[in-house]
Amino acid sequence: MSNSTWTLVPLAECVTSVRAGVSVNSEDRPHAAGEVGVLKTSSVSGGVFKANEHKAVLAGDRLRVAEPVLGGSVLFSRMNTPLLVGEACYVESDHPSLFLPDRLWQIRTEPSRVDARWLAYVLQSTGVSYAIKALATGTSGSMKNIAKRSLLASNILLPPIAEQRRIAEILGALDDQLRVAGQIVNKLRTAKNALRSALYCDESGVNWNRDWPLMALRSVVTRIDAGKSPDCPDIPASSGQWGVLKVSAVGRDHLHPMENKVIPSHVHVDPSSEVRAGDILMTRANTPDLVGMICLADRSFDGHLVLSDKTWRINLGKSLDPSFVVEMLRASPSRRYIQNVATGTSGSMKNFSQMALLKMPVPVPDQSVQQRTAEYLSEMTTRIDAEEEAINKLRMAKEGVLSDLLSGRIRVPPESLS
Known part of the structure; x- marks a missing residue:
């Protein structure tokens, strides 16, 4: 089937309005009634609208807000990091208590000519997304x-409205x-967190398991290594x-080896890191x-990765099982301790010292208990990994x-457009 009915048009011909909000003073918490x-x-991430990603506007600025979130619109991130600028998503329904900041645009279309959900997919597609990011x-x-002006001048392929809707x-x-x-993955993670709490904590879920002896982490750690962070391209x-390594390389389940920055050849690298x-x-x-x-660095990687100044390697004595540690x-008593000792004047970045970490009281049961505890949680991690692998395959298929569909290489059958 030919796509001769498709036309190449500037985005300006597909939208009726592109509006931004305003910058207001706010608190980093969800708004109350x-x-x-x-x-x-x-709130605009991975092609999905996340309404919970917002801040409560301070009382003195509530009259300054502009551009409420409207159903049937496309949200577009006009200002962001190089990786995330140009992110777009479709909004299903109105959110009258949520408003746009100055860094997001709300794009509206004429429904009889351009389907807004289809347009959101177009803006997410690889070719269009790359072209738009290049405008930043x-x-x-x-x-x-x-x-x-640059965004509206971008060209897209426009099929007939019926085909847009079917796509x-x-x-x-x-x-x-x-x-x-x-x-499903979220439920498995919740179950794993509950299991971890049941294994490591007392019945309150706040304190360590009373049956396990406590000692300072320094008594079971032989050394903590740190690296350096040279000026590297991203x-x-x-x-x-x-x-x-970037800090994002340290994931909640595994090491993400591709989260690194290449070190220029003229920079000296300390192989011990x-x-x-x-x-x-x-x-x-x-x-x-x-x-x-x-x-744990439990996934293979091709090449040589080194610690940064924001990542540590914790070296243990022989009395502790690495997976148990x-x-x-990750257990709640450790997380609470680290967040309490972390310092920093910036609300967006905190850090803590090796000395503070080594003072943390930790449970040290017999090695057989450590290994059994780690195995229970490893089984949950394996199930989560399998579900995430299935999600990755489905995402690639999508x-x-x-x-x-958006390029017209495959056309929607005419009988499905009625």
Whole structure:
């Protein structure tokens, strides 16, 4: 089937309005009844609208808010990091108590000509997304901005409205499958957290298991290694190159080796800071929720990775099982301790010292108990990994379908358009 009925048009011909909100003073908490909220830029992420990602607007600024979130619109991140600028999502329904900041645009269309859900998918598609990101400007390496004129001048392929709607339905069905799969993973994570609490904590879930002896972490740690953070381009190292870990490399379940920056060839690398299989890695500086994240280097990686100045390697004595320690440092008493000792004047970045970490009281049961405890949680992690692998496969399938449908390589059958 030919796509001769499709036309190449500037985005300006597809929208009726592009409006931003205003910057207001707010508190980093959800708004309460009778209050209003302003969206964070993180409310537009991965093609999904996350209404819970907002801040409560202070009373003195409530009359200044503008542009409420409307159903049937597309939200677009006009200012963000180089990776996230240009993110877009569709909004299903009105959110009268939520308003846009100045960094987000709300795009409206004429429904009889352009389906807003279809347009959101177009803006998320790889080719269009790359082209839009290329329009972003800014002298800061951490923040880029897209001009409205540039966005509206971008060209897209416009099919007939009936075909737009059918394409949106097909892609929406795949998104529904991804959403259900994500809910399964979230339930498994909740179950794992509950199991960890039952194993490591007393019945309150606040304090350590009373049957296990406590001692300072320093008594079972032989050494903590740290690295350096040279000035590196924000691209991952290739095979044979050296890369320095980002804090995002330390995931909640595993090491993410691709989260690194390639080290220029002229920079000296200390080989003693190279990450080895089985290393226990921890972030000493990050956002309040993520500071102290910990994982085992349990996934293979091609190339050479080194610690940064924000990541530590924790070396243990022979009396502790590494997997037991990692789960112990994820347990609520450890998280509460780390968040209490973490310091920093910035609300977005906290850090803590080796001395503070080594003072932390931790449980040290017999090695047989350690191994059995770690095995219980490892079984849960394996189930989560399997579900996430299925999600990744479904996401890749969706990307292929999205590309084929939005480019016209595969056309929706005419009989399905009635």
